[in-house]
Amino acid sequence: MRVLAIDTSNLVLSVAVVDEKRVLGEITTNLQKNHSVRMMDAISELLDDLDMGPEELSGIAVAKGPGSYTGVRIGVSTAKSMAWSLQIPVVGVSSLQAVAMNAFGFSGGIIPLFDARRGQVYTGYYQADQAGLAELVLEERIMLLTDWLSVVKEQAKGAPLLFLGDDTAVHRESILADLGEQALFAPVSFNHPRAAHIGWLGQKLLMQAGTVHELVPEYLQVAEAEAKWLAKQNG
C-alpha cells in the first residue's frame, strides 16, 4: 500500500510516499515560495525518483489545515482531484498534528502553533499516548496567544510544554514571559511539518475514508465576510 502525502498548508512544501513499513521518499523545502507552481513538479520528481507511476498509489493523505487558506486549498484540491482520477481513497490530516508528530516520545504538553496574525495562533494541545504518539487533548482552535497560554498552563499542571513550529520564533518572547522555564523550544529541525508523518497518520485513516467529494479544508474559522453577515443576522 503506497500512500502519497502532501502538505502545502503553510510555508513548508512537503511531499512523501510511504508504505506500511517505510518512508520511500520525501521532498521537503522551506523556501516560502509559491506552492501552486512547485508542488506538482515536486510530486512528479519524487515519483520519478521512486520509479513509480501515479497508478501505483493506493491512497492519498493531505494536510487539511489549519494554515494559509490558499495553501490548504491547493493541497486539498490537488489531493482530492488526484484521488478521484485514480479512484483511490483520500484523507485529510491536521496540519498541526503533523508538526506535533515531531515531538515523538516527549512526555509533557505538545503545543504546535502557526501564526494567524493580530496576536492570534492556530494551535492545539497534544500529549504523547502510550505508544509515544501525539494525541489531541484540547481541541484545535484559533485563539489569541495570550489567552491560549493561560489555557495550556492550566491543562499542563506544571508539566513542561514544548512549543513547535517555525512561527514559535515570532512568539518566543511572549511565551517565555508568561511561562518561563515551563516552556521549551525544539531545535529548528523539529519545527517544520513532514509529509512522511502525514502519510503515516493517513494510512491508518484511509480504511475509513469517506467519498473523495467530502474532503474539505479545515480553516478553523469562517470567512470574514460570512462572520460579519452572520453577526448582522443575529444582531
Next chain:
Amino acid sequence: MSRQKESRYQQRVQAAYRSQLTAGRPVTILGVETSCDETSAAVVVDGTTVLSNIIASQADIHKRFGGVVPEVASRRHVENITMTIEEALQEAGKRLDEIDAIAVTYGPGLVGALLVGVAAAKAISFARGIPLIGVHHIAGHIYANRLVTEMQFPLIALVVSGGHTELVLMKEHGHYEILGETRDDAAGEAYDKVARSLDLPYPGGPHIDRLAHEGEANVPLPRAWLEPDSYDFSFSGLKSAVLNTLHNAAQRGETIVPANLAASFQASVVEVLVEKTIRAAREYDAKQILLAGGVAANRGLRTALTTRCEAEGLSLVIPPLSLCTDNAAMIAAAGYVSYTKGEFADLDLNGVPGLDLTASCAE
C-alpha cells in the same frame, strides 16, 4: 524543481498526444472553470460539440454580500470541484480514460478561485498522463461562439462581462489583438453600481435591463466616445452622471422615474458599445461579429447590435444565454485550438489574476 531530462509525466503526455494524432479520432476535452463564482466542468468534442456543461453556481450565496466575496467563492470551489467534474463526465457519458486533454482557466480572475481549478486540472492531467492546456478566460468567452457556429476570420469580438469590456480582433484561431478595453469600470461593474443606486439587488445587470424595457430613455446622460479613433471604453463618467442625476433630483425634491433612468443609462452604454464595434468591423473588414461574456445576456444590447448589424449587412453571432455566462464548455472549446497546435502547459502552471489575453498559454 527544474530538471534537465524529460519527466515521466512529459513523456506520457507526448505519447498520449501522438497516439491521438495517429488515430485521428475526435478530440474529447474536459474543461474546468473556476475564475469567479461558478464552479464549472464540461466535456466538449473537437471544440464544437458540447456533451455536457455543468455549472455549480454560487450566485445565491454571494447575493447576501452584494457582490462576489473571493474567500467565500474559493471555499465553495474546493467543496464542489470533483463533484462538478464527475457530473460533467456522467452527463457526457464518458469515462475519464476517454478524455484526451484537460483545459483550465488560468486567468484572469480571482486568484484564490483560479488556483482551485488549476490545482484540480494539473492533478488530473498528472494522474492520467494527458495534456494540460491553460486557457485565458476571455478567449473562452470568445470561443463560446464556436459552439454555435464556425468562426470566420477576420472577426471582431465584443466581450462584455462583470469584469471585462474588450473589443478584440482575431485574424486566425488562437490569435487575439485587443483593439480597445475599458479604462476604468467594466460595463458589468457600472451596471452593478447603478443598480445599487436604484436599490436594485445584486447582480444589477438583469434588473436594469428589465427596468429599462419599462421606461423611456429621456434622461440626458453622456456618451463616452473618448478620442475619435479610440476603441477604448469608459463607464465611470456615465456612472457618476447617473448618481448626480439622482442626487440633484433628491435635493430639488423631484422624483426620477427609475425605469426612465435605467433606460437612459442602458441606452448610453449600448450605443457606445455598438457603434465602436461596428466601426471596428468596418475598419478591419470583419466577416463576423461575435458577442461574448455575461452582459451578452442583456436584451437591450442584443437587440441594438442585431439591428445595427442587419442594417450594415454584417454577420453577427450571439451564443445562447447558457454559454454567455461563465461556463467550462467555452474553456474546452478554446482549449481545443491549443490542442491542435500542441501548445500544452506544464505542471508549474499557475493561476494568474491579471493574465494578458495576448500572452501565450504554451510554456
